[in-house]
Amino acid sequence: MAKVIINGNEETYEDGVMLTTIAQAHQSEYEDDIVLATYKGKLTELHKAVSGVGTLEFLTTADKSGRRAYRRSVVFLLQRALMDMYPLPLNPYLRVEHSLGQGDFCTIEGVGEITEDNLKDLKKIMLDLVDQDIVLKKYSIKTDQAKEMFHSFNMKDKENLLKYRTSSNINVYDLDGCIDYFYGYMVPSTKYLRYFDLLKFENGFMLMFPTATKLDGDTRTVAEFTRPMKLFSIQQAASKFGETMGVPTVGALNEAIANGRIKDIVLSQEAIMERKIGDLAKTIADNKDVKFVMMAGPSSSGKTTFSHKLSAQLRALGCVPHPVPLDDFYLNRDQMPIDEFGERDFESIECLDVDYFNDCMVKMLKGERVLLPSFNFKTGKREYHDNYKQLGKNDILVIEGIHGLNDQMSSALPSESKYKIYLSALTQLSIDEHNPLSTTDGRLIRRIVRDSRTRATSAADTIAMWDSVRRGEEKYIFPFQEKADYLFNTALIYEMAVLKLYVDPQLYAIEPDHPMYPEAKRLIKLLDYFLPMAPDVIPNNSLVREFIGGSCIL
Secondary structure, three states: OEEEEEOOEEEEEOOOOEHHHHHHHHHHHOOOOEEEEEEOOEEEEOOOEOOOEEEEEEEEOOOHHHHHHHHHHHHHHHHHHHHHHOOOOOOOEEEEEEEEOOEEEEEEEOOOOOOHHHHHHHHHHHHHHHHOOOEOEEEEEEHHHHHHHHHHOOOHHHHHHHOOOOOOEEEEEEEOOEEEOOOOOOOOEHHHOOOOEEEEEOOEEEEEOEOOOOOOOOOOOEOOOOOOHHHHHHHHHHHHHHHHOOOOEHHHHHHHHHOOOHHHHHHHHHHHHHHHHHHHHHHHHHOOOOOEEEEEOOOOOOHHHHHHHHHHHHHHOOOEEEEEEHHHHEOOHHHOOEOOOOOEOOOOHHHEOHHHHHHHHHHHHOOOOEEEEEEEOOOOEEEEEEEEEOOOOOEEEEEEOOOOOOHHHHOOOOHHHEEEEEEEOOOOOEEEOOEEOOHHHHHHHHHHHHHHHHHOOOHHHHHHHHHHHHHHHHHHOHHHHHHOOEEEEOOOOOHHHHHHHHHHHHHHOOOOOOOOHHHHHHHHHHHOOOOOOOHHHOOOOOOOHHHHOOOOOO
């Protein structure tokens, strides 16, 4: 008999009983659908059988790992439904381009334009498959065999990716004859996949999922699609750039590194980024009414390096830029608000003295000389030194902070005096046809590398605080991105290959019994798909130097 410890209580089962059976017995105790488990300290799928003695914890669609499993499983369901909708000899080519809000933007090649009627039919087929409760089978095959199989399926991206895999075996999934390779765990069967929607959008469609967490709403209700056109436009441009550079996927990047083409790619992208920043600076300089450049973006978007680069370009055009961090307008720490978890909410706009900021900016706009504050993070108090500012004819304030795009932050300033810029690292790469590389993962890896180097923060500590950082972004940054006058993509097509060298040792240092180990292991597996790249070809003014070090700017 097997002994399973759940929430401190011991339960006895026959050896070999599946976790799905135990999960069904406990589902009524959870508000959200159980889709994964942690068993004997390891994240696992519900098809695993119990044996011996072990602690069991269930994960639902409200948990980060469970949410990922749900979403990748819905993509697999979509692939299987396409087989029914477009049977042989038709061979539809599904591409999951990138995430957008709480969904994935998808296109289908080889079947003509996808209409709303097509999507209704496709959704019906998917729901029929859900009702059939088809098991997602998992088995291991030789990597060489998998390459041949994906070649026959015309999955060129997967075939190319596996070319650089060192492991001799890989796990593949089979959903009623649809076979694919995924980069994480899946739900047990199709009955778990009832909550999704398909919406016609631009030249493709959105595959929409439920809301991200319980804090956002019901995990069984599909999120609303708000059509963020500015963000979509920059993501499409990023994808097109990857194709233009001949590096649209991780496999193509590995090929460029292996073939010695990476230096040309690095220098080309760096030149393109400098040109774009120069064009942006000219747009700002040509508008004589603009006195405040308001910048915001999520964590590890490269805001610091970007602001220095933009300032340099503005100086070259005769402007006199002055950096103003919004953090200097923090209230004293004992005045800061408390969040729903009983902690100081350092991300809230209520942490900032908004009225005082507006008063200072309005006075400067009138030509007055103003003493600006600075915030001492050690003492938790605002201080005043000799930081006087007075706007001259060519002066521009470059204001950076997470609330830079929020109209409340600068409500007293006339709109024509402000130019708003949203920064984010929107990767140009996809892992393969059905798996875009996560922008969030890219930023987390950037932050692990930077915080270790500049703040002596361990990878485990950075990962532990990431959920809190992400909650702040969802509440205070992302809702305002469409208000920006310009969205700038700071991702570099090659960066994961070089970040791998710095982050791998830190991730491997996290012990298996540490709470952050499952997330570290997931990131290690992700980085395993990248060939490493030496940093010596990266210019010392590159934005990626903000994270790996060696910057001549900072």
